[in-house]
Amino acid sequence: MTLEERFTLANAVEIPKLGLGTWRMTEAETARVVRQAIETGYRHIDTAQAYGNERGVGEGLRAGGVSRDRIFVTTKLVAECKSFAEARDRIDGSLRALGMDHIDLMLIHSPQPWAEFREGEHYFEGNLEAWRALEDAYRAGKLRAIGVSNFERADLDNLLDNGSVAPMVNQVLAHVGNTPFDLIDYARSKGMLVEAYSPVAHGAVLNSRSLGALAAKYGVSIARLCIRYCLQLGLLPLPKTTDPAHLRDNAALDFVISDADMATLKGAANDTDYGEASAFPVFGKKRRIADAHQEG
Structure with missing residues (x-):
């Protein structure tokens, strides 16, 4: 079963090959869905400070009744956090919100604040500040692994050339019709596992006739086809659903x-x-941070 399979990160930490994304879930909804996911067999949950539901993740995991050492939890520093002191404090804040003494993987959510996403400024100095806080927390045992999200080659090189611990993960938007092969290959060449958020394009591909025909050939849903596509590329997919039936189907x-x-x-x-989701920074358009959470 895929839910029982693992990738191994550069530091020898094992990570389940399939995770559950929790973007745009309320705290109460997150607690329910995470509990159901754990009961279904999921052992990898992905959240972020920007999602506003870390407490719900912690509640759901505890309600799931599986020991902490069998669960892999990922969270992310908010994209606007570009100083050592703030990152240090926010790491501890995530530990408190989740109700845990360690986090399995923590990422910098984006190289730029969302309001400036992909506008040319790389925030090299600020990302190094945040990265050094992650490195310190990693050495202290608060974090089992550290990495990044939405980082392009120049952003990765900044940390590789100037940090003391290489990123172990780069989490990127990747799905059928939008797979950044060059970036994936480069991250892998530097020892990183690449994770695929929105492997079903936030549901945008579910009405595709061509994908529907191909999925029918294998007797599976379009979602399953897209998730399997990512797995066969060696990516770690993070599909999101709040439906118990889809939790089972996606796995x-x-x-x-x-x-x-x-x-x-x-x-x-x-x-x-991407429909409604196209208003979010990861899909190119921007909204005020006060108006939205960020995906990825």
């Missing part, structure tokens, strides 16, 4: 996409309409 991945069909999926056109 039923014991089929293999043929090489020919993988080639078709890799070459799919990037014409995804």
Whole structure:
């Protein structure tokens, strides 16, 4: 079963190959969904300070009745945090919110504050400040692994060249029709595992006729096809759902996409309409931070 399989990070920490994303879930909803996910067999939960639901994740995990050492929890520093002192305090804040004495993986959520996402400024100095706080927490045993999200090559090089611990993970937007192959290859060449958030494009691909036809060939849902696509690329997918039936369906991945069909999926056109989700920074448009949480 995929839920029982693991990747191994550069520091030998094992991480479940499939995780549950929790973007745009309320705290109460998160507690319910995380508990149901744990009962279904999920052992990897992904959250972030920007989601505002870390407490819900902690509550759901405790209600799930599985020992802490069998669960892998990822959270992320808010994208606007670009100083050592603030990052240090926010790491401790996440530990308190989650109700845990350690976090398995913590990431810098974005190289830029969301209001300036991909506008040219890389915030090299600020990212190094935040990274040094993560390094300190890692050495202190508060964090078992550290990494980044939405980092491009220049942002990765900044940490690789100037930090003392190399990032172990880069979490990026990746799905059929939008797979950053060059960035994935570069991160891997530096020893990083690449995680795929929004592997189903926040649901935007679920009405695709071509994907529907291909999914039918394998007797699976479009969501399962897209999640399996990421796994076969060696990525760690983080699908999000609040539906118990979809929790089970998304984890039923014991089929293999043929090489020919993988080639078709890799070459799919990037014409995804993200709908409502396109208002969020990770999809290119921007809104005031007060108006929205960020994905990824």
